[in-house]
Amino acid sequence: MEPGDLVLVHGLTSEAGQSLNGQLAKVTQLANESGRLEVSIGGSRLLRLKPENLQLAEEVDDSQWAPGDQARVVGLHDGSGGEELQKLNSSLALLQGRILKGKWLVKVQKKVYTVRCRNLRVCTESESARWGILGPCPWLTGAAALATALVLIGTELSVRRVRQLHGAEKAPGLAVAALPMLAVLGSFSWIVGTVAGCYVMHESLQDPEVRFPQISELAVGPAAAKMLYRVGFASAAMLLAAVVQMHSELALPQLPGGQNGDDGESFTFYGFIAALGVGLQGVALLEPDLSLQTLAHLGGALAFFYGACCHMGAAQKLYLPTVPAEDSPGYQEALDALEAAEESKLLNLPVVHFLVLLRHKVLMRGPILIFLAPIISQFMERTESSSGGQSPRIRSLMGLVQWLVVLNFALIFVSYGPELSAAAFLTLPDD
Known part of the structure; x- marks a missing residue:
């Protein structure tokens, strides 16, 4: 350390010294005979401290910060800023104004706190201006939006064509078979691309100690991140709805109960609810x-989880019907459904049999409480009753859980693509 270096005071244990921990100081003189360095706090107060109670700190340039900028409070999980500020660790905030050199007023949950600059990550106007309207690759986003529109138009035309082929002893064919694969891969690509693009643009607000930020928070920051998040998840939702519609026309007629059975109608209805939830949580930002x-x-997130869970419950009865005890209500109906499943041309295809086992024996086994944990966490930290801040490790864990949940559900819906493509080469029953 040399005179002029900025340092942070830490590790003082005396009653008077504890109030100095975490404060920024400047070295004014080298170590004297006792091995202590002279430091200045606030430009006037001089102290002589041991080198082990000082660590080098970089001065934060807040010249481009402005009231209204979005920020994240970081580095307070260890209590260095006091117990009152500890609960704000990694919270999103809005800058209110500078009060002293190195300190800003920030608004968190309708309350105003004083936070040091070094404990803030800020998305400034210049940071927002770095990106185009649709993020790091606007041309790619535009091309993907055009491709999505073409797939949706193709889906509508194919659905009309398929409805005319019932009982005609003619399969929909290759042109229709390509659309389900394009729809599921397009939806999956939109989710992955949106999360990746928003993650890059979230750099200015990223807590350096949190490796896996929650997906919903990636839309906070630059205007381009908000736009990309909306476009990406809205497009994924429309493609997901297209997959549900094509399943209703291509696969349900080959399954027990058909399109008009209770389970078939529930499967389609809750599939649309899940798609609506994806779109709502994408358009309405956190x-x-x-x-x-x-x-x-x-x-919207809750609607997606509810719709997806009910959708999976209906799928279980369609694809893997079980027969209850002989004296149970509905025994004969369940027995008929099981016999129909065994005779189904679609379910007897090897690729479809494998996909059904993958979906129902592996992908659909995740505990519901794990899925809800990130949503509950996001709600609780935005209520005034929140009593303490989460550690970076817990936040990373919540983020990782959310990433895995989204991936799990995405794979479930992607698995319908090959199945629907195979169904397009089967003739459709008359009813």
């Missing part, structure tokens, strides 16, 4: 406060 938009975002 905000630092517990606003109406935040509630709509969390409601």
Whole structure:
């Protein structure tokens, strides 16, 4: 350490010294005979401290910060900023104004706190200007949006054609078989590409100690990240709805109960609910406060999980029907469904048999409580009743859980692509 270096005070244990821990100081003189360095705190107060109670710190340049900028509070999980600020660790905030050199007022959950610059990560206007309208690769996003529109138009035309082939002893064919694969791969690509693009643009707000930020928070920051998040998840939702519609026309007629059975109608209905949930949580973005938009975002996530779970319950009865005890209500109906499943041309295809086992024996086995944990966490930290901040390890864990949940559900819906493509080469029954 040399005179002029900025340092952070830490490790003082005396009653007077504890109040100095975490404060920024400047070295004014080298070590004297006792081995202590003279440091200045606040430009006037001089102290002589041991080198082990000082660590080099970089001065934060806040010249481009402005009131209203979005920020994230970081580095307070160890209590260095006091117990009151510890609960704010890694929370999203809004800058209110500079009060002293190195300190800003920030608004978190409708309350205002004083936070040091070194404990803030800020998305400034210049940071937002780095990106185009649609993020790091606007040309790729535009091309993907055009391809999505073509797939949706093709889906509508194919559905009309398939409805005319019932009982005609003619399979829909290759042109129709290509669309389900394009739809599921397109939806999956939109989710992956959106998360990747928003992750890159979230750099200015990233907590350096959190490796896996929650996906919903990636839309906070640059305007381009908000736009990409909306476009990406809305496109994924429309393609998901297209897959549900094509399943209703191509696969359900080959399954027990058909399109008009209760399980078939539930499968389609809850599939649309899941797609609607994806679109709602994409269009209504998560905000630092517990606003109406935040509630709509969390409601969309809950709608997706509810729709997906009910959708999977109906799928279980369609693909793997079970027969209850002989004296149980519905025994004969279940027995008929089992016999129909054994005779189904679609379910007897090897590739479809493998996909059904993968979906129902592996991908659909995840505990529901794990799926809900990230949503509950996001809601609780935006309420005034939140009593303590999460550690970076817990936040990373919640983020990782959310990433794995999204991947799990994405793989479930992707698995319908090859099945629907195979179904397109089967003739459709008259009813």
